[in-house]
Amino acid sequence: MRWNNKYLPFLGLIVVYIIGAVKIDIMDIDAAQYASIGREMADNGQFLEVQFRGKDYYLDKPPLLFWLSALVFKVIGISNFSYRLIPILSTLLGMYALYRFCKLYYSERTAYIAALVMGSCQAFFLMNHDVRCDTLLTNCVIVSIWQVAEYVKSRNWKHFVAGFIFAGLAMLAKGPISLIVIGAAFFVDFVLKRQWKQLFDWRWLLGLPIIVLVLLPYCVGLYRQYGSDGLYFYFWEQSFGRITGESEWDNSPGLFFQSHNFLWSFLPWVLAFIPGLVTRLRDIIKQRFLLPVADEAISVGGFILPFMALSTAQYQLPHYTFVVFPLAAVWTARFLDKLIEHPETSSFRWTRIGLIVTSCVMLIAIVGLCFWAFPLQNIPLLIVAILLAVLIVRLYNGKRPGFSQLVFAPFLTGLGINLLMNAHFYPSLLKYQAGSVMGQKVAEDYSANVKDFYIYELAPVDEYNIFHSALDYYTQRTTPVLRSLNEVKQHFKPKSTLIYTDEQGLKSLNTAGLRFKEVHKVQNFHVTGLTLPFLNPALRATETHPRYLLMAD
Incomplete structure (x- = not known):
């Protein structure tokens, strides 16, 4: 590949990211819920005290994604693209940070390959359209690692301050897991280099006030809403509680759940990562766990220890380990660059x-x-x-240069x-996501009726049946939920009232004799839980269930 064209692959990544940002609707449950919280925050202006559907009970995630999306909504409005804009920009910054981090220890080409690997693995394509807190978390963590590594090399205090600011922002993105990754990365590096003075340098303590200042607004809001219980949840139970067993969340994923998910989420690079991992660990063992100062073990500690810890948690989802994928890209790039030098092997x-x-x-x-x-x-x-x-x-032709075959x-x-x-x-x-389809239908064709638009839901309050978040996001309104026929009767206005419901709700309305006409019907499927029968066009109808948009007649 010609180096004067080295930016073209990144341009290609940006194009694909933006296509996803524009064309793909926000997915239920998590991404749509976060987008809806940001929309609600933009409306009510309550940035310190996070609310969800008008209630003070949303404690699960820190607010960085909500804050940034709310600000973007205020500036350019609500759309698929506006929710994903800042996360995509953060990914571009993350790739640049990884490139600069690698250049501290490796060649220009290794750094370039690492950035390509990071941006083109399946996890990053997914994170930039199905946007959850992990996108900002991952990119803030790698920026923090880069800046702290720069400080270790140069002792320039601007890097120290920037490193801890981004560590604080990473905590605002998803909690203390960010400090686990950053701390493990440099702990292992210092230990393997026997840099005890670095490890126990008192100046690291100066980073704590920086993190505290970054977290202070959120902590004030937490204390206002939940008192000391909110602070305990954020600093301990949310992250560490899932490992210690204190958290009530438990899906019994198994010890190798994250390893199995890594096989698809790091595509197409996973079969280069595995030998890269083996080679790296073999080199460290050969050196008797004593690395020269010019080498780095930051990627080793920052990947292996957090990955192992997250794999033992009692509640796991595939995206929980995405935060360490940039460090996996370092190993992969290091391995590929060495092979490019020796195509005869x-x-x-x-x-x-x-x-x-x-x-x-x-x-x-x-x-x-x-x-x-x-x-x-x-x-x-x-x-x-x-x-x-x-x-x-x-490009895979054996006569092509090694870079073309192994990287491009x-x-x-x-x-x-x-x-x-x-x-x-x-x-x-x-x-097949009825919430977003119906929300856009109401916003586009029944904008005059939005104030009289309701969800009719007969499932228990704590059970997910009709998801609300995508509907709220696309109607730009917290849609009231009616849970009884009496409530429906109280809001019944002929030619005005709109009801979104399922088969159970439709049957209830028809049995009660309330006059509604069907104005739109969508087959619904929980799109983040794909099944082979659903993907099979011949069997898809057995996996979907109708959702209805009804108007009072």
């Missing part, structure tokens, strides 16, 4: 074969999703996909696959 050949196999598996998967599950009919997009596939095959070909695989996912698969899938 068996390691080069086997890694190339592994990446080709990975690309083929991803190609088979995307063919299934975009030509069987949801047939692609966009001819220009199909032509682009075919051209990319031809280019990828040519798998990078284009990830880029091309997610171009199809963001431009076609996800928009097709989200047609």
Whole structure:
């Protein structure tokens, strides 16, 4: 690859990120809930005391994502893109931070590869459209690690201050897990280098007031709403409680849950990461756990220890370990760069074969999703996909330079696959998310009736049946929930009242003799829990359930 074209791959990433940001609706449950909280915050102006649907009971996540999205909503309005704008910008900053961090210890090419690997792994494509707190957390953590590493090298206090500011912002994004990653990274590095003075340097304590200042507004809001219980939840129970067992959340995921998820979330690079991990650990063992000062073990400690700790938690979701993926990119890039220098080796050949196999598996998967599950009919997009596939095959040719075979070909695989996912698969899938479809229908076709729009929900209050968040986001309103026929009768206005409900609610209204006409119907599916029967067009109807938009007659 010519170095004067080195920015083109990142431009490609930005294009695919933005396509996803614009074309994909916000997904229930988490992303839509966070977007709805930000919308509500923009409306009520209560930034210190986080509310959800007008109530002070949302304690689960810190407010950085809510604050930033609320500010963007106030400036450019509410849309798919506006919710994702700051997270995408943070990812660009995160890639730059990883590049600069790697340059402190490795070659320019290794740093460049690391940034490409980070931005093009499956987790980062997902994080930049299904935006949760992890996007800001991950990028703030890698910026903090870069700045603290700069301080360790130069003793320049501006890097010290910036490092701890971003550590505080990472805590505002998702809590103390950020300090676990940052602390583990430098603890292992100092220990393996026997830099005891660095480890016990009293100046690290000066970073605590910086973090406290960053956290202070949130802590004030927490104390106002929940007292000392809110502070205890944030600083301990939310993160550590899931490991110690104090948290009530428990889905019994198993010890290898995160390892299994890593196999898909780090595609297309996972078969380069694994030998890179083995090689790195083997080198450390050969050196008898004593590294030279010029080397780094920050990526070792920052990945392995948090990954192991998170794998033991009693409640886990796949995205919980995304925070350490930039450090996995360091190992991967280090390994690939060494292979590029020695294309004659068996390691080069086997890694190339592994990446080709990975690309083929991803190609088979995307063919299934975009030509069987949801047939692609966009001819220009199909032509682009075919051209990319031809280019990828040519780049894997053994006569091509090592960089093209081991880096650019798998990078284009990830880029091309997610171009199809963001431009076609996800928009097709989200047609089955009734909340966003109905919310946009009401906002566009029944804007005059929004003030008389209600959800009719007969499930118990604490059970998820009809999700509210996407509906609230797209109608830009906290939609009242009616839970009895008496409440429906109280709000019944002929030719004005709109009701969003399910089959149970429709049956209840018809049995009571209330006159409503159906104005829209959508087949609903919980899109973040895909099943093979749903993906199969012949069986999809067995997996979906109708949702109705009704108007008082």
